[in-house]
Amino acid sequence: MLGSEGEVVFAPSTSDSRPRRVGGQVGGWRGVRSVAMILATSRRMRAFARPAVRSIASVAEGPRWEGVTMAPADPILGVTDAWRKDTNPNKINLGVGAYRDDNGEPVVLKCVRKAEYKIKMMKHNMEYLGIAGLPSFINNSLKLAYGPDEDLSKIAAVQSLSGTGSCRLMADFMHRYAPNEPMHVPTPTWSNHFNIFADAGVTVKKMPYYDATNIGLDMKNYYKALTSIPENGFVMFHACAHNPTGVDPNKRQWKKISELCKERNLFPFFDMAYQGFASGDCEKDRAAIAMFIADGNKVGISQSYAKNMGLYGQRVGCFSIMCEDADEKKRVESQIKMIARPMYSNPPLAGALIVDTVLSDEKLAAQWHREVRGMAVRIKKMRKLLRAELEKRGVASTRPNGDWQHVTSQIGMFCYSGMTAKHVQSLAKNHSIYMTENGRISMAGVTSNNVERLADAMKVVMAEKP
Ligand SMILES: Cc1ncc(COP(=O)(O)O)c(C=O)c1O
Numbered sequence: 001m002l003g004s005e006g007e008v009v010f011a012p013s014t015s016d017s018r019p020r021r022v023g024g025q026v027g028g029w030r031g032v033r034s035v036a037m038i039l040a041t042s043r044r045m046r047a048f049a050r051p052a053v054r055s056i057a058s059v060a061e062g063p064r065w066e067g068v069t070m071a072p073a074d075p076i077l078g079v080t081d082a083w084r085k086d087t088n089p090n091k092i093n094l095g096v097g098a099y100r101d102d103n104g105e106p107v108v109l110k111c112v113r114k115a116e117y118k119i120k121m122m123k124h125n126m127e128y129l130g131i132a133g134l135p136s137f138i139n140n141s142l143k144l145a146y147g148p149d150e151d152l153s154k155i156a157a158v159q160s161l162s163g164t165g166s167c168r169l170m171a172d173f174m175h176r177y178a179p180n181e182p183m184h185v186p187t188p189t190w191s192n193h194f195n196i197f198a199d200a201g202v203t204v205k206k207m208p209y210y211d212a213t214n215i216g217l218d219m220k221n222y223y224k225a226l227t228s229i230p231e232n233g234f235v236m237f238h239a240c241a242h243n244p245t246g247v248d249p250n251k252r253q254w255k256k257i258s259e260l261c262k263e264r265n266l267f268p269f270f271d272m273a274y275q276g277f278a279s280g281d282c283e284k285d286r287a288a289i290a291m292f293i294a295d296g297n298k299v300g301i302s303q304s305y306a307k308n309m310g311l312y313g314q315r316v317g318c319f320s321i322m323c324e325d326a327d328e329k330k331r332v333e334s335q336i337k338m339i340a341r342p343m344y345s346n347p348p349l350a351g352a353l354i355v356d357t358v359l360s361d362e363k364l365a366a367q368w369h370r371e372v373r374g375m376a377v378r379i380k381k382m383r384k385l386l387r388a389e390l391e392k393r394g395v396a397s398t399r400p401n402g403d404w405q406h407v408t409s410q411i412g413m414f415c416y417s418g419m420t421a422k423h424v425q426s427l428a429k430n431h432s433i434y435m436t437e438n439g440r441i442s443m444a445g446v447t448s449n450n451v452e453r454l455a456d457a458m459k460v461v462m463a464e465k466p
Contacts, residue, residue, distance in 0.1 A: 029323065032177060032331045075191055076436055083434040091432035092454065094445040097243075097413060098312055099277075099375050102447045107375070109310050111367040115357035124353060131337040131345070133159020133318075134352040140359035141318035144282060145272060145301050147290060156332035157320035158340060159347045163273040163304030164192060166319035170269055170300055171200030172339045173321075173332075174234060183269070184235040186210070186222070188438065190243045190271070193236065207235075210245050215399055215406040215418045217247050226257060231264045239272035239301070240285040241412020244440040248278075248411060251287070258292045268292055269300040276308040278412045280376030282369065298322040305355050307413065308372050314351025382446040383408045383415065389455035395462055415441040423461045431457035 073081065079095025101107050132138065138157050146155065160166040174181060174197075183197050186209030197204045207225035211218035229235060237257075242248050249257060261268050270289050276282040292299055303318040305311045319336070323329040340346070358364045387407040396402035398418035407415055419427075419439035427433040433454060435441050446454060 029177060029321070029328055029332050032328070032335050079434050079436055082428065086432050086434075088432035090450075090453065092434065092445060092450050094433060094435040094441045094454075096442055096445060097307075099307065099310060099413070099444045100447070102378065102449075104445065104447050104450070107310055109368065109371045111358050111364045111371055112309060112311070112354055114364055114367075115354045115361075118357050118361075119353050124349075126349065129159070129346045129349055129352070131158070131340050132333065133347045134349070134356055136360065137316075137352040137356040138318060140356055141303055142320060144275065144359065145286060145289065145303050145318070145320070146293070147283075147286070150293070153326045154323050154329050155320050156323055156329045156336060157318060158333065158336050159352055160302070160317040160319040161315045161344065161347060162306050162317040163271065163302050164196065165315065165344075165347075166302030166304070166317045167193065167196045167271060168200060168343075169319045169336055169339055170302065170321075171197045171202050172343075173336060175201045176335070176339070178234065181232075181234050184225075184229055184233065186236070186238070186242070188244055189236070189238070190273075193271075209242075210247060210416070212418075213400065215247075215397070215416060216409075217249060217253070219249070219253055223256065223260070226260055226266075227264075229264065229266060232266070233264070234267045234269060235261070236269045236271060237288065239270040239275065239289055240287075241274040241278035241414075243273065243412070244414050244436070244438060245416040246410030246412050246414050247406075247416065249288075251291075254288045254291055255295075258288075258295045258297060261292065261297050262295050266297075267300065268297055269302070271302045273302070273304045274307050274412050275303065276369070276372035277376055277379075280373035280380075282308075282372070293322070298324070305351065309355060309358065309368065311351050311354060314354065315348060316351030316355055379413065379443045380408075382443050382451065383410070385448070385451050386415070386441075386443075386446055386455065389451055390458060393455055393459045395455070395459045413442055413444050415443050417441050417458075419458070419462070422464075423458075426461040426464060427457055431460070433457050 076095060076097065080093060083091055083093040083095065099107055137159055139152065141159075142150070142152050142155055142157055146152070158169070160169055171183070174183065179201075182203035182205040184205045184207050185193055185197075187206040188210060189206075194204050208218050208221035210216075226235065238248070240248060258268075260266070270292075272286070272289070275285045278285045289299060289301065298321075300321045301319070303320075305314070305316045321332055321336075323332055358368050387404045390397075390404050390407070395404075397404050397406070398420070399406065406418065410416060417439045421437045421439075424435055424437050424439055427435065431453075
């Protein structure tokens with residue numbers, strides 16, 4: 001449901017008496033209770049939620065799911081559907097959020113293949129993991145996100161179902177322990193953020209972020225919105241390679257934001273779906289998080305190995321929350337597990353084994369760092385090439401000065417081109433080139449072979465009458 005200001009609003013929780021995150025300098029998740037107390041509450045809630053049972057006599061005949069209407073197509077996955085249906089042999093899919101090599105083919109990293117072989121040789125059993133997942137995988141993931149020197153005894157963490165699953169755990173945890181707090185997100189943001197948080201019963205509030213005129217960061221209004229979040233509030237950041245815009249704050253801007261979060265005791269939740277994939281360097285890509293922690297913020301992090309290890313279908317990630325101390329960590333972790341248990345019981349084994357094998361082996365880890373850098377380098381190269389081809393053709397962008405500087409200054413998988421929905425529709429209809437309606441080009445789909453055709457088509461559609 002959309003509120004009057006376009007924010008996603010969900011029906012209020014039935015459990016306003018639930019414990020809340022306690023604000024103030026030392027207040028973390030003090031309201032987090034023991035497992036036994038929560039079990040008692042959830043039994044009461046299940047009884048409350050049980051539907052009324054109708055008598056047999058009153059049951060009407062007819063199709064059971066008659067009232068189910070068709071759901072709208074997913075705005076991102078729908079692009080690939082449309083591309084699939086197109087019979088043009090030269091069609092291009094620039095909607096897909098998955099890496100492709102310069103021949104447009106999906107890539108399995110060599111380090112991943114080697115890890116798979118190693119795992120096969122180990123004749124690993126197929127037993128269930130614990131609710132929290134594979135302990136050494138979690139340990140390795142935390143070191144990657146928080147740096148090798150962070151005290152992990154204060155970090156509550158579980159293996160998650162990739163980035164989406166991590167965000168969902170955050171949303172459910174918020175709904176239980178900060179039930180009236182909205183999550184503040186940048187506008188635009190990854191479209192699934194709205195589904196995830198709203199589905200968990202968390203209100204999503206949009207903040208200005210993107211300056212459509214200049215195709216850059218609207219720092220003035222973004223910062224203003226951040227300052228108006230009530231103290232102790234929750235705010236989501238894209239750790240690097242903001243999706244869909246590719247526009248990140250610079251170091252100075254991050255510093256200002258970090259200090260503000262500390263001052264107002266905001267809870268910064270970092271969605272880090274692209275560590276290493278943005279700059280090619282995992283350390284650089286976690287620099288904002290490191291800065292926030294150095295400034296005294298206690299952060300939450302969603303990690304995904306979909307893009308940076310190419311493990312899209314393995315659904316492997318890590319969700320973590322920094323706590324005040326080891327005791328708080330234990331309580332928080334126990335309650336995150338209470339959320340995971342009825343949702344998926346325990347996370348999948350295969351992907352976690354692959355990541356853990358790569359990160360635990362010095363040689364494989366070094367190879368992974370080289371390979372992730374290789375992917376980032378190809379994306380950057382395509383950005384340069386696309387910009388050069390557009391400039392060569394004299395195409396004007398929608399920026400006031402018509403230049404294409406944003407194509408190379410943006411970072412990560414996506415280029416927010418500035419093209420309008422009309423341009424995008426014309427590209428699909430007349431040129432068999434597909435992307436999301438917001439003009440977002442997946443740079444992963446751009447290759448040395450199709451970049452000229454893309455620039456030619458962009459020239460045509462951008463010259464068409466608006
Ligand atoms: C910003 C952001 N967060 C999270 C995700 C989730 O990805 P996954 O669930 O595949 O790890 C994505 C994927 O596109 C993303 O762009």
